[in-house]
Amino acid sequence: MDSNKRPDDMVRITTKELADTFIAEQIAAIQAQVGDKKVLLALSGGVDSSVVAALLIKAIGKQLVCVHVNHGLLRKGEPEQVIRVFKDEMDANLIYVDAVDRFLDILAGVSDPEKKRKIIGAEFIKVFEEEARKLDGISYLAQGTIYPDILESVGVKAHHNVGGLPEDLKFELVEPVKLLFKDEVRVVGSALGLPDAMVNRQPFPGPGLGVRCLGAITRDRLEAVREADAILREEFAHAGLEGKVWQYFTSIPDFKSVGIRNKKRVDEWCVIIRAVNTTDALSATIEEIPYPLLKKLVERITSEVKGVNRVLYDLTTKPTGTIEWE
Numbered sequence: 001m002d003s004n005k006r007p008d009d010m011v012r013i014t015t016k017e018l019a020d021t022f023i024a025e026q027i028a029a030i031q032a033q034v035g036d037k038k039v040l041l042a043l044s045g046g047v048d049s050s051v052v053a054a055l056l057i058k059a060i061g062k063q064l065v066c067v068h069v070n071h072g073l074l075r076k077g078e079p080e081q082v083i084r085v086f087k088d089e090m091d092a093n094l095i096y097v098d099a100v101d102r103f104l105d106i107l108a109g110v111s112d113p114e115k116k117r118k119i120i121g122a123e124f125i126k127v128f129e130e131e132a133r134k135l136d137g138i139s140y141l142a143q144g145t146i147y148p149d150i151l152e153s154v155g156v157k158a159h160h161n162v163g164g165l166p167e168d169l170k171f172e173l174v175e176p177v178k179l180l181f182k183d184e185v186r187v188v189g190s191a192l193g194l195p196d197a198m199v200n201r202q203p204f205p206g207p208g209l210g211v212r213c214l215g216a217i218t219r220d221r222l223e224a225v226r227e228a229d230a231i232l233r234e235e236f237a238h239a240g241l242e243g244k245v246w247q248y249f250t251s252i253p254d255f256k257s258v259g260i261r262n263k264k265r266v267d268e269w270c271v272i273i274r275a276v277n278t279t280d281a282l283s284a285t286i287e288e289i290p291y292p293l294l295k296k297l298v299e300r301i302t303s304e305v306k307g308v309n310r311v312l313y314d315l316t317t318k319p320t321g322t323i324e325w326e
């Protein structure tokens with residue numbers, strides 16, 4: 001039987017009871033596969049790797065070594081959340097790697113989006129590999145592969161995926177959720193006790209804010225887009241839109257415009273708001289953000305985000321626009 005093919009009669013996991021059964025089966029399977037050996041996992045804090053981490057922690061505890069690489073392109077609060085959930089609450093064996101300066105230094109001056117993606121992907125593998133080599137006695141590599149990744153292995157995610165892994169590290173793979181669809185992974189995550197905010201996260205590109213800080217990444221604009229994104233997410237949550245809109249985020253272009261601050265004309269950055277709905281990311285429609293919410297966003301972003309004097313709202317569907325700006 002092809003272990004990468006979902007059996008036609010496999011039950012779709014839609015309830016906590018079904019998730020609990022799946023979890024019990026996977027714990028037994030993982031224990032049988034791994035025995036007393038150690039397993040390594042690149043834990044980004046995204047839904048898939050978080051669910052795999054929580055499953056493995058249940059199955060083998062400290063035999064799992066999680067590596068969280070902070071490349072500086074994550075959203076506000078994400079590295080802290082990974083540490084809080086996995087290290088503090090689940091007592092995981094977690095290695096936190098602060099690679100922020102390393103990534104920002106190597107990306108300095110690079111403006112081509114595909115070059116940026118390649119650099120981020122390659123550097124991620126390098127950092128992860130370095131950490132892996134420091135560890136003794138690792139036999140397995142866990143991955144948050146899900147069924148759409150297998151179906152589209154030459155498609156979008158595989159092409160986009162930053163979390164690709166070092167090929168010369170010859171580990172056997174542990175992929176406990178590889179036959180699940182995304183909605184099932186979320187149900188399993190909830191049953192494992194992961195926080196809602198982690199389980200119901202909107203899609204976030206592997207290169208992260210790197211492709212939302214348009215053109216050559218600079219630290220001031222990166223911080224600005226991170227703050228603006230945090231405000232957008234906070235206000236969407238207050239308005240009850242969290243989990244209802246497929247993807248919403250901010251981007252920051254690399255040009256300034258003149259504005260007025262403290263009665264003086266000053267050149268500052270602008271921030272672009274984008275909120276879209278889609279089923280497959282191949283086409284997308286625009287979420288019509290209510291005007292009072294837009295007004296609040298403009299007020300907060302222009303007063304709270306350093307160096308930003310204007311907010312734009314992108315109303316372009318896909319096509320002709322793509323979801324991301326680069």
Ligand code: XMP
Pocket residue numbers: 117157160161162203204205206207211247281318321322323324325
């Ligand atoms: P586009 O911009 O192509 O985006 O309409 C479609 C979906 O893919 C996400 N995206 C990426 N995801 N690495 C990823 O993992 C990437 O380089 C990347 N670029 C775009 C985008 O956020 C949207 O959900």
